[in-house]
Amino acid sequence: MSGAGGVEIEAYLARPLGDDRRGGVVVIHHMPGYDRATKEMTRRLAVLGYDALCPNLFWREAPGADPDDASAAVRALGGVPDERLVGDVAAAADHLRQLPQATGRIGVIGHCSGGRQAVLTGCHIQIDAVVDCYGAYVTGDPPPDWPLRVTNLVPILPKLSAPVLGLFGNEDRTPSPEHVDEFEAILRANGKQSEFYRYANAGHGFFAVDRTSYRVVAAVDGWERIASFFTRHIAPEV
Amino acid sequence: MCTYLTEHIAVTGSGKGRNGWFRLTDATVYYDHPVHALDEHTLNIDFAAPALGPAARVAVELDADSAQRLVEAVRRALASRPDAVG
Numbered sequence: 001m002s003g004a005g006g007v008e009i010e011a012y013l014a015r016p017l018g019d020d021r022r023g024g025v026v027v028i029h030h031m032p033g034y035d036r037a038t039k040e041m042t043r044r045l046a047v048l049g050y051d052a053l054c055p056n057l058f059w060r061e062a063p064g065a066d067p068d069d070a071s072a073a074v075r076a077l078g079g080v081p082d083e084r085l086v087g088d089v090a091a092a093a094d095h096l097r098q099l100p101q102a103t104g105r106i107g108v109i110g111h112c113s114g115g116r117q118a119v120l121t122g123c124h125i126q127i128d129a130v131v132d133c134y135g136a137y138v139t140g141d142p143p144p145d146w147p148l149r150v151t152n153l154v155p156i157l158p159k160l161s162a163p164v165l166g167l168f169g170n171e172d173r174t175p176s177p178e179h180v181d182e183f184e185a186i187l188r189a190n191g192k193q194s195e196f197y198r199y200a201n202a203g204h205g206f207f208a209v210d211r212t213s214y215r216v217v218a219a220v221d222g223w224e225r226i227a228s229f230f231t232r233h234i235a236p237e238v
Numbered sequence: 239m240c241t242y243l244t245e246h247i248a249v250t251g252s253g254k255g256r257n258g259w260f261r262l263t264d265a266t267v268y269y270d271h272p273v274h275a276l277d278e279h280t281l282n283i284d285f286a287a288p289a290l291g292p293a294a295r296v297a298v299e300l301d302a303d304s305a306q307r308l309v310e311a312v313r314r315a316l317a318s319r320p321d322a323v324g
Contacts, residue, residue: 032273065292068273072284073292075244076266145243203278205271213271213278 001055001095004087009059011092012039014046021103023128023234024096026089027054028110028117031075033067034058037208041111048227049235050107051099055092057085079113079148082120089121105234108162109226110135111207116153119164123156129233131165131226134204136174139182157186163193165229167222169202169215197225244268253285253296260294263287272299281305 003009012034016022025045029038034056045052057080062070074080093106107129110118115135122130132138138153164187168180175183180198187194199206199221205213207222245267253262264286272280280299287294300308 032271062292068297069292069295071273072266072286072295072297073288075268076246076264076284076286076288143243205278211271211278212276 001053001092003055003059003091004084007060009088010034010056010063011095012042012054012056014039014043014052015099016046016049016051019101020049021101021236022050023103023105023107023230023236024051024053024093024099025107025109025230025234026092026096026121027052028085028089028108028114028121029054029057030110030112030114031071031079033071033074035067037210038111040209041109041207044223045109045230048230050230051096051102053092053096055088057088075148079150081149082117085117086121086124089117090125093125093127103234103236105129105236107131107230107234109133112136112205116150119153119157119160122162122164123153123159125161127162129165129230130160130162131167131229133167133207133222134169134172134175136179138175138179139186140175140179154186157183157192158190160187160190160192163229163233164195165225166194166196167218167225168196168198169204169206169218170198170200171203174204195225195229197222243270249285251285253287255294255296257293260287260290262296263289269302273297275299275301277301 001011027042042052042054058070058074062073097104105128108118109131111133115132116138118130119132119138184196199218202215202218206215206218247265249262249265251262262285266284269281282299285296
């Protein structure tokens with residue numbers, strides 16, 4: 001696909017079979033990269049009835065590299081700049097809108113660093129639904145020696161263009177329950193539509209099925225919340 | 239949690255990766271989620287040569303106790319060199 005600045009980047013597209021009209025979902029991969037787990041999530045969104053597209057955000061630094069090697073390279077360089085990230089997600093949304101059965105309605109979902117980036121995107125472009133799965137530093141401040149080019153999103157949250165579904169583990173520290181409460185309070189104060197769910201006995205990464213952080217109760221409920229949220233905000237009207 | 243915190247140092251030496259030996263120029267050290275190890279967090283070290291591409295990397299993921307033992311072993315080994323001070 002054509003990414004920010006017209007640069008060709010790799011992307012993973014999963015589509016339902018058939019001719020039904022459908023919304024699109026941009027999947028923002030986490031810091032560990034454009035990996036198998038994220039592609040599995042992308043396919044699951046196609047099973048739910050959406051055209052789903054995951055751009056490889058590390059393609060420019062590491063074309064063709066294994067996801068873990070690409071992630072290590074990008075990490076050493078300080079991460080992906082926010083402006084480029086927004087450009088890549090906006091381009092992915094445009095790509096989805098051009099597909100034959102597209103309704104034009106777009107959701108964005110991200111986990112971990114991708115959760116913050118999903119919210120970031122919703123503050124810069126017009127989309128229809130944002131899903132933030134335990135994104136760090138939407139609120140709260142990174143430590144002073146923070147190596148990545150990341151700031152919190154508090155100043156731009158009033159510009160958010162879409163309703164937000166937030167899914168968080170109460171044992172997480174980034175974001176902590178206090179960070180999540182602050183995020184929700186800011187959205188409410190600005191009249192933004194939001195649905196936040198907080199899971200006990202779950203920390204960061206509870207959706208990750210092949211990691212010890214996986215929590216089946218939270219993950220199963222979380223997927224049901226995602227399906228319901230997208231049905232209400234980006235699925236075609238029956 | 240994702241710590242993202244990354245120690246980055248220049249190194250001189252060699253490492254053996256998937257395509258054999260190569261000259262190392264960089265190392266990054268961080269305590270964060272592993273790719274492969276079965277712990278929520280590990281001490282991760284990447285020995286790398288970015289000029290040779292992302293695949294020029296030797297990666298390890300150690301649990302915290304293992305990493306601490308490695309640090310101590312490295313110190314002991316360095317202390318045994320003939321020109322070691324102290």
